[in-house]
Structures are given as C-alpha cells and as structure tokens.
Amino acid sequence: MSKTLQVRRGGYVDSVTLMQVSKTVSASPGVTAALVAMATELNLDLASSMGFDLPASTAPNEMLVAVEAADDDSLAQALDLVEATLREAASPAPTAFGAAPPPVTVGAAARGSGATVALVSTPGEYAFADAVDAVDAGLHTMVFSDNVPLAQEIALKRYAEDAGVLVMGPDCGTAVVAGVGLGFANVVRPGPVGVVAASGTGAQHLMTLLDHAGVGVSHCLGVGGRDLSADVGGVSTIRALDLLADDDATDLVVVVSKPPDAEVADRLERRAQELGKPVLFALLGPGRPDLTAVAERVVSSAGGTWQKPSSTRGSVEAGRPGGYLRGLFAGGTMCYEAMLLAAEQVGPIASNTPLAGGRSLDEQLRSDGHTMIDFGDDRLTRGRPHPMIDGSIRVDRLRAEVEDATTGVVLLDVVLGLGASLDPAGEIAPAISAATAAGLPVVAAVVGTKDDPQSLERQADVLRDAGAWVHGSNADATRTALSLLHDREDNA
Amino acid sequence: MDGAERPLEEAARTRVSVHYETGDPRVPVLTVATPSAVRLPASIVASTLPPPGPATVGSGRFWHESSIWRVSRWWRPDRPVGLFPPCTDLSGLQADDESAVGVPEVSTAYDGLRPERLVGRGPGLTPAGDDVLAGALVAAHATSDPRLRRWRAATLATLGSTTTTAVSRALLHHACDGYAAPELARFLVAVCNGGDVAAARARLLAVGHVSGAALMTGALHTLFTHRLEGAA
Numbered sequence: 001m002s003k004t005l006q007v008r009r010g011g012y013v014d015s016v017t018l019m020q021v022s023k024t025v026s027a028s029p030g031v032t033a034a035l036v037a038m039a040t041e042l043n044l045d046l047a048s049s050m051g052f053d054l055p056a057s058t059a060p061n062e063m064l065v066a067v068e069a070a071d072d073d074s075l076a077q078a079l080d081l082v083e084a085t086l087r088e089a090a091s092p093a094p095t096a097f098g099a100a101p102p103p104v105t106v107g108a109a110a111r112g113s114g115a116t117v118a119l120v121s122t123p124g125e126y127a128f129a130d131a132v133d134a135v136d137a138g139l140h141t142m143v144f145s146d147n148v149p150l151a152q153e154i155a156l157k158r159y160a161e162d163a164g165v166l167v168m169g170p171d172c173g174t175a176v177v178a179g180v181g182l183g184f185a186n187v188v189r190p191g192p193v194g195v196v197a198a199s200g201t202g203a204q205h206l207m208t209l210l211d212h213a214g215v216g217v218s219h220c221l222g223v224g225g226r227d228l229s230a231d232v233g234g235v236s237t238i239r240a241l242d243l244l245a246d247d248d249a250t251d252l253v254v255v256v257s258k259p260p261d262a263e264v265a266d267r268l269e270r271r272a273q274e275l276g277k278p279v280l281f282a283l284l285g286p287g288r289p290d291l292t293a294v295a296e297r298v299v300s301s302a303g304g305t306w307q308k309p310s311s312t313r314g315s316v317e318a319g320r321p322g323g324y325l326r327g328l329f330a331g332g333t334m335c336y337e338a339m340l341l342a343a344e345q346v347g348p349i350a351s352n353t354p355l356a357g358g359r360s361l362d363e364q365l366r367s368d369g370h371t372m373i374d375f376g377d378d379r380l381t382r383g384r385p386h387p388m389i390d391g392s393i394r395v396d397r398l399r400a401e402v403e404d405a406t407t408g409v410v411l412l413d414v415v416l417g418l419g420a421s422l423d424p425a426g427e428i429a430p431a432i433s434a435a436t437a438a439g440l441p442v443v444a445a446v447v448g449t450k451d452d453p454q455s456l457e458r459q460a461d462v463l464r465d466a467g468a469w470v471h472g473s474n475a476d477a478t479r480t481a482l483s484l485l486h487d488r489e490d491n492a
Numbered sequence: 493m494d495g496a497e498r499p500l501e502e503a504a505r506t507r508v509s510v511h512y513e514t515g516d517p518r519v520p521v522l523t524v525a526t527p528s529a530v531r532l533p534a535s536i537v538a539s540t541l542p543p544p545g546p547a548t549v550g551s552g553r554f555w556h557e558s559s560i561w562r563v564s565r566w567w568r569p570d571r572p573v574g575l576f577p578p579c580t581d582l583s584g585l586q587a588d589d590e591s592a593v594g595v596p597e598v599s600t601a602y603d604g605l606r607p608e609r610l611v612g613r614g615p616g617l618t619p620a621g622d623d624v625l626a627g628a629l630v631a632a633h634a635t636s637d638p639r640l641r642r643w644r645a646a647t648l649a650t651l652g653s654t655t656t657t658a659v660s661r662a663l664l665h666h667a668c669d670g671y672a673a674p675e676l677a678r679f680l681v682a683v684c685n686g687g688d689v690a691a692a693r694a695r696l697l698a699v700g701h702v703s704g705a706a707l708m709t710g711a712l713h714t715l716f717t718h719r720l721e722g723a724a
Contacts, residue, residue: 126564128539132537132567133565133567149539151539154539155528155538155540156527158526158527159526159527159528
C-alpha cells in the first residue's frame with residue numbers, strides 16, 4: 001500500500017470541480033482512496049478520517065492532494081491523472097475579444113440583466129452575505145445552501161420582508177417558478193396549483209403525484225424547513241401566499257410542511273382565509289394524512305380525476321426472518337413520512353433524524369432495530385454532494401445491510417428530476433440485485449415524472465429488473481415494506 | 493478592518509445597529525448593522541449585534557469579549573456618480589409637512605444652503621440638520637455640482653468647531669466624498685435617470701423617524717437649485 005498527501009500553493013479551484021477530480025481519481029485502477037480538495041477545516045478533517053497524516057500547518061487557500069493506492073505504480077498513475085484532470089478543469093472557457101468579464105457578485109450580475117430571481121448556493125457560512133447582496137438588488141432569492149445559522153435566516157427574512165421580496169430557504173432544495181425548475185425539481189405540467197413548501201422532497205413528491213393524475217403546477221415556492229418555527233415566524237410562507245394570491249395562473253394553493261408552531265399556524269390560518277383563493281394545508285405529522293392522501297384531495301379540489309400511483313411487485317416476497325426494517329433515504333421528507341407510517345405499526349424507529357420518542361443513531365450510524373437514515377441531512381452533506389446527486393454513500397450502506405443478518409426488509413427512495421443524478425436507479429441497481437439474490441426484499445419509492453430527464457418509466461424498469469418492489473407513492477412503498485416484514489415477537 | 497488592531501468605543505446603539513468610535517479620522521465611526529438597518533458606508537453587516545461593551549477591530553477581524561467575527565465578503569458602499577439633474581418639476585417630490593416635522597427649511601436660492609447653520613441642528617442619532625446637509629452633499633457629488641467644493645469646505649470647517657453626534661459626524665464625513673446609504677443612492681438614481689421614483693421615495697422616507705425626509709430635502713435642494721446659477 002502506498003499513500004501520499006501533498007499540499008499545493010497558488011491555485012484555487014472550486015469545490016464542484018475538485019469533487020469531480022476526486023471522483024475520477026478514486027475510480028482509477030489500484031486507487032483505494034483519494035481526496036483532492038482545498039485545505040479547509042472540513043476537508044482536513046475528512047483527510048484525517050481517511051487515514052492521512054496531516055501536515056503541521058496549512059491555509060484554506062492551499063490544495064490537498066491525498067491519494068492511497070495498492071502500489072507505487074498505481075499511485076504515480078493516479079497523481080498523473082490528478083494533474084491531467086486539474087489542467088483540463090483550469091483551462092478557461094473561450095470568451096470573445098472585448099467581451100465584458102463575467103460578474104463576480106450577485107448584485108453585479110443582477111444590474112442591467114433584468115433578472116428577478118437569484119439562486120444562492122455558496123457554502124452555508126458565506127450564503128448570508130450573498131443572499132443579502134441579492135435582496136439588496138431587489139431579487140427574490142432562493143438560498144439552496146444548508147448549514148446557515150438560524151440568526152442569519154431570521155435577519156435575512158426580516159430584511160427581505162422590508163424590501164418586499166421573497167427568500168426561499170435556506171436549505172431550500174426545490175422551487176419551480178413559472179415552469180422553470182430551480183435546485184432539485186421535477187418536470188411537471190403547467191396548471192392551477194400553487195405550492196408553498198417548507199419541505200423540498202415533500203413538494204417534489206406532491207407535484208409528481210399531481211402530475212401523474214394530470215393536474216399541473218403554476219409555481220412551487222420553497223421556504224426552508226425552519227420557516228414555520230416560532231423563531232422565524234413563517235415570514236417567507238406568508239410572503240409566498242401573498243405572491244400566489246396575486247398570480248393569475250394560480251387557482252388553488254397547497255402548503256406542504258411539518259406541523260408549524262401553534263402561534264405561526266394561527267397567523268397562517270388567518271392569512272389563508274383572507275387570500276381569496278382556496279388554501280389546503282398538507283401538514284405531515286403523527287395521525288395526519290400522508291402526502292399521497294393529500295395529493296388525492298388536491299386533485300379532486302382542482303377538478304381532476306385521481307390516478308392511483310403505479311406499483312409493481314418485487315422478486316422477494318417476504319422479509320428475512322427475524323429481521324428489522326431498514327430505510328435508506330435521499331429525501332428528508334420521504335424518510336420522515338416513512339417513519340410516521342412505520343412507527344404506527346412497529347413502534348419507535350431509530351434514525352439520525354428521529355421523530356419525537358424515536359432513538360438517535362450513534363455517530364457511525366450503526367443500525368439499531370428498525371432504523372431509517374436520511375442521507376440528505378445537513379450533518380451528512382458537509383463536504384460531499386447531496387445523495388440525490390451522488391448516491392454512492394447509500395449504495396455502500398445497502399451492501400452493508402445485505403451482510404447484516406438483522407436486516408429484514410430495505411425501503412428506499414429514488415428521486416428523479418432536474419439537478420438529480422442522471423441515473424440514480426442505475427447507480428443503486430447492482431446493490432439491489434445483490435440484496436434480492438441474498439433473499440433480502442427491497443422496496444423503492446420513485447419520485448419522478450415521465451418528462452424528467454431520467455424518465456420515470458425507464459428508472460422504474462431498472463429497479464424492477466433488479467428485483468425491487470417499485471411504487472410511485474412513498475406511503476404505498478412504506479406500507480408494502482411493513483407488510484413484507486416477517487413477524488417479530490417484539491412487533492406484536 | 494484590514495489595518496492594525498484598534499480598540500473601539502461603543503458610541504450609540506439602536507435595535508438594529510451598534511456604532512463604535514474608532515479614533516481614526518478617515519473612518520470616525522464603524523457600524524455593525526443588521527441588514528434591516530440603514531447602512532452607513534463603514535458598516536459590518538451581520539445577522540446579530542455584538543453585546544454591549546468595548547470591541548477591537550483589525551487584521552480583517554472584529555472581536556469582543558465573547559466572540560471573533562471574520563470578514564466573509566466585502567460590500568461596496570453606494571456612491572452615485574455621473575448623474576444629471578432632471579429638467580422636470582421636482583416640487584411634487586418634497587416630503588409633506590407631517591413627515592418632515594423637525595426638518596430645517598432650506599432657502600430655495602442657489603446659495604441657500606449654509607452648512608454652518610445646519611450641523612448639529614435637531615434631535616436624534618443624526619440631527620435632521622446633518623441629514624439635510626448630507627443629502628445635499630451626496631447629490632452634489634453625484635451630479636458634479638460646482639457648489640460641492642464650497643459646501644464640503646464649510647462642512648469640514650464647521651465639524652471642527654461644532655458639536656454633533658459621532659454617528660452624524662461620520663455620516664457627513666462620508667457624504668463629503670459622495671458615499672450614501674443605499675436608500676438615498678437609489679432615490680437619486682431613480683430621479684435623475686428615470687425609474688420607479690415613487691417606490692424609491694417611499695423607501696427613502698421610511699429611513700429613521702425624519703432622517704429620510706431630511707436626506708431627501710437636502711438632495712432635492714441640490715437638484716432643484718442647480719439651474720438657478722447666476723439668477724438674481
């Protein structure tokens with residue numbers, strides 16, 4: 001085994017490019033681990049956790065190149081590959097002679113461009129500054145970044161309220177503005193339903209269920225998961241309701257969220273009554289209707305005809321005896337909804353994002369009885385792409401679950417759409433095949449539409465061919481997984 | 493921020509901002525402002541305010557007893573330039589009597605502005621007289637008005653001998669160089685270049701209790717009287 005860690009000065013490369021370089025080098029023959037990244041605190045931790053000895057002092061504007069390979073030759077080849085891919089990434093895009101340099105701030109980009117919406121996706125630590133710049137420029141601002149401190153969210157939203165613009169986020173993964181998808185968004189048909197969502201994947205799932213039933217969406221405005229808390233006070237939700245009230249394309253508004261703070265709920269309720277358009281609340285919580293049930297209600301309110309989401313059977317008809325339910329999720333709301341439904345039947349679920357009364361997993365995320373993991377949680381996306389972009393962390397976990405004799409049934413979600421991996425089903429299918437070959441049933445909920453770049457039908461086929469049970473509804477998938485669970489004495 | 497380490501004395505605090513005296517004549521006051529606050533040209537924009545008490549600034553950092561803040565982004569203060577005063581009648585833009593309570597009246601003559609009579613006049617964090625003067629100075633800088641030289645000299649001379657608040661002193665100091673709060677800058681651009689004047693005017697009037705009305709009075713004085721040069 002040979003390994004090296006080099007520190008390079010004098011060249012900044014953005015994190016997305018470096019992640020791609022890391023991925024390319026990791027996949028080259030003989031390489032067991034690779035990290036090419038700027039020497040930020042986070043990346044130093046990551047290098048250290050991968051077993052590299054860190055140099056005494058580094059600065060964040062230096063670059064780490066850490067590679068471990070089976071032998072010296074593979075190491076040398078991997079380092080050559082680092083050079084080649086970095087050189088390729090560094091070559092500037094051709095620009096016309098005399099062309100203006102590209103703007104370097106949101107405000108500069110907005111001036112004179114006629115833009116009305118900004119999308120901020122800088123690391124959480126810096127997002128506040130860019131978002132304030134965007135609001136200064138009079139733009140509705142979507143903050144895709146997560147790990148933004150609560151105090152900054154509150155200050156930003158109050159400022160935006162004064163300025164008369166909407167802040168979507170922070171940690172707003174999904175928005176559709178007049179048919180244009182921002183962040184993770186499915187390609188849905190245009191229609192009369194306006195969505196206000198404190199939950200990104202919840203909104204995606206609702207929109208895909210509506211699309212399946214032929215009901216379209218005017219806009220989907222994300223507000224960030226904390227907007228309806230007592231601290232933030234629903235500032236963005238109320239602004240979003242007002243914007244949809246003034247929008248001619250919207251006939252009906254749906255608010256998708258976990259149950260809000262009681263005082264905020266009252267304020268929302270009052271605003272909704274004055275809105276002049278029907279407002280449906282899809283508040284996910286214990287004993288409340290699931291997203292699929294809400295979608296059915298929205299479809300009938302919009303005058304459409306409900307189409308049951310698709311479902312196909314898998315190759316393994318029963319869970320492994322004595323095993324527990326294991327949920328591996330990319331979408332936070334998918335995980336939350338599955339836990340709500342499962343907890344009703346099998347009691348508390350262990351999770352990295354547990355429900356009230358549920359057990360928290362340890363740092364290593366070791367399974368503990370019935371377990372569900374949200375791989376898209378803030379704490380798991382620091383320094384790496386969201387699992388909807390790169391599903392490898394979940395594929396590894398699925399393989400580990402196959403080896404774990406206490407795993408009875410696996411439930412997972414596959415989220416399609418703009419911004420998501422181009423072939424999420426293909427990434428996880430080999431691991432699903434391994435699971436089903438080992439007698440472990442896998443149940444997949446697919447969130448997508450026929451017009452998504454990945455194509456719902458094609459992705460569902462890939463999962464089905466691997467032996468998975470495939471559902472167009474997360475609630476249906478969860479119920480199927482529960483029904484496959486072999487009776488355990490402690491479930492009784 | 494980038495210079496040597498310097499102690500800061502808290503000079504004033506509002507719900508949305510804290511002003512510190514620096515002892516540095518080039519930047520007499522450093523402000524920590526939440527985004528909702530009126531942003532003076534030398535401001536650190538932050539989501540929370542530091543606790544009461546002394547602080548230190550320098551080497552790209554700002555710190556007080558309990559924490560250290562680093563600069564993550566620089567912002568550029570507004571400094572409108574290259575504007576031409578419009579030929580249209582601006583009298584309709586004047587603040588009404590109600591919103592301009594306490595704002596000193598300024599003569600509508602070409603030479604009507606008297607910095608020495610305005611500095612320190614009126615109550616508040618930035619006395620209304622100072623705001624009027626600041627508005628006039630920024631508008632004069634933005635439109636390359638020939639009166640700027642005289643006004644600036646008179647303002648600096650008056651500041652040397654007259655007492656006003658630390659925040660006001662800083663406001664005037666920056667206004668002499670044409671730097672303005674964004675609300676004033678946008679109002680000037682809207683009036684001179686054409687734009688949503690009503691919205692920009694409303695935003696400016698919403699600044700402080702009467703500060704916005706006073707800044708606007710000063711700015712309109714400059715724009716309104718510039719063409720009276722040589723008039724008897």
